[in-house]
Every structure is written in structure tokens, then in C-alpha cells.
Amino acid sequence: MGEQPIRILASRHSAFYSPLLATLAGGFLRTEGWDATYAVLPKGRRARDLIRNGETDIAQAAVSSSWGPMEKGEKDLPVHFAQINQRDGFFLTGRRAEPSFQWKLLEGASLLADHGGQPLAMLQYAAHRMDVDWSRIVVINAGGPEEMDATFRTGRGDYVHLQGPAPQQLEAEGIGHVAAAVGEVIPPVAFSSLMASRAFLETRAAQAFMRAFRKARLWVTQAPAEEVAAAEARFFPAADPKALADAIMSYQALGCWDGEPEIGRGRYEQALEVFLHSGGITRRHTYEEVVVSPPA
Secondary structure: OOOOOEEEEEOOOOHHHHHHHHHHHOOHHHHOOOOEEEEEOOOOOOHHHHHHOOOOOEEEEOHHHHHHHHHOOOOOOOEEEEEEEOOOOEEEEEOOOOOOOOHHHHOOOEEEOOOOHHHHHHHHHHHHHOOOOHHHOEEEOOOOHHHHHHHHHOOOOOEEEEEOOHHHHHHHOOOOEEEEEHHHOOOOOOOEEEEEOOOHHHOHHHHHHHHHHHHHHHHHHHOOHHHHHHHHHHHOOOOOHHHHHHHHHHHHHHOOOOOOOOOOHHHHHHHHHHHHHHOOOOOOOOHHHHEOOOOO
């Protein structure tokens, strides 16, 4: 194995990030001769700080996570070198089955919305594209995904906005029904990515990781969802196996992991459009400032 494990940090933990999870769970990184550690970002910490401080090697984030710090004049930011997915990975889950769900039904309804910077910006943009008046939605901030899930289970909120497999788990337990995928109504976009320091990307470890990630990303697009879910099951001990497989199948159908892992300029520009619409940024940040090519 490599000299020391590659330290991987997830800003969020979800089946949406299956290409990253499968890099480990599918044995692709080990085949390249490297071990890795995986952890979720501790509350109150910032992934960019952990990279700059040398506390982690690779972080799952988004190109948009660099724009706010850039607008504040922050320097020495990590760079984004690979795309994890090119579609929004959140679902709207309602109280009852709605086979003919229309986004307009959100007007006048209460919605437990994820208030993270990117999830909320994308949801607002999706509502805009579907001609929904955001001001007419009763938007509830219940905290993070775990708190949102728990709040919905208490009976509060007509809809909840979560990543898989949480919505599919609610459905499996008969508590909710998946009504819509936000990714269905937003064009391909630089949604979530992998970032690291420029120095780390010059290492053998980075090259080995990228080889493994390419293989894992292709595998999760082509393998049966049940097979991917079985490989990742240890990452989701509380999830029903079918709920996890259903989430993965939904992401495959959406095309979240299609295409090459390079962060395309067009998808980057689309992410800028989303954030300019929501007021999350004040100017367009150039592609070259934020994105680099993957390690060779």
C-alpha cells in the first residue's frame, strides 16, 4: 500500500456522492495500492481550512464553495480538480403519493428546505424555472439534513428537501412519498466536486486516487444499483437496502455521474448563473481561478 493513507473528507454524506464512496467501497483505490480514511466534516470546521492546514488531502465540496471566500479576498484556496456529479441530487418528498406532482403545488405549502448555500440556491433556481413564486412557499429552516428528517417525521412540513437515501427511507417506512427530483428541472451544472491543494495534486497519491476515481465513477453509472448499494452498505448502516438501491437508481437515471470527471467550463458557467440568480455572489468568477485539470 501507499506510504500513508489518503485522507478524504466529505462536506456532506449521501448516496449522491457514490463515485467517491465507491472509490473506497468498490476497492478501486486499494487496487491502485493505496489505503484511505474517510470522515465527514466536523461541525464548525471549514474544508478549505483543513486542506490548508494539512489536516486532510481531498475534500468533497463544490466550485461554488470557493466563490464566497474569493469575494472576501481570501487567498490560497484549494482548487477543484474533478466533478463528482453534474445534476442536483436533492428530492422533494411529500406527505402523500402525487404521481402527477406539479411544482406549482409548492405555492401555499410548507417546505422544509435545506438552507445550505448551494442546495438553497439550486432549489430557488429550480422553482424559478418552473414558474413558482418563491415568496408564496412557507419555507422552514429546521437545521441540517438530520434535523430536517426528524422534523418531517414529527408531522411538520408538507414537503421536505433531502438527498438520497433519506427520501427513499421515508418512503420505505411509509412516512413520505418522493414527489420530484430537483435535478430534473435544472440543466447540467458543476454541482459537487473534489478539491485539494495544488501541492497535493502533484503527488503519486493524487495520481493513484484519480485513476481509482475514474474507474469508480464509471462503475456506479453502469453497475446494477443493487450491486452498488451492497458495496456501499457499510456507509449507510441505518438505511434499508432497497431504499439505498432506489436512491442510487434514481441518480443513475438522472445522469448525475455521466460524462468525464473533468469539470467542464459550460457546467461551471451554469453554476454561476444559478448563484447570480439567487444573489449568492456579486460577480462571475473565472473558471481558471477555481478549476484545474485532474492529476495525470
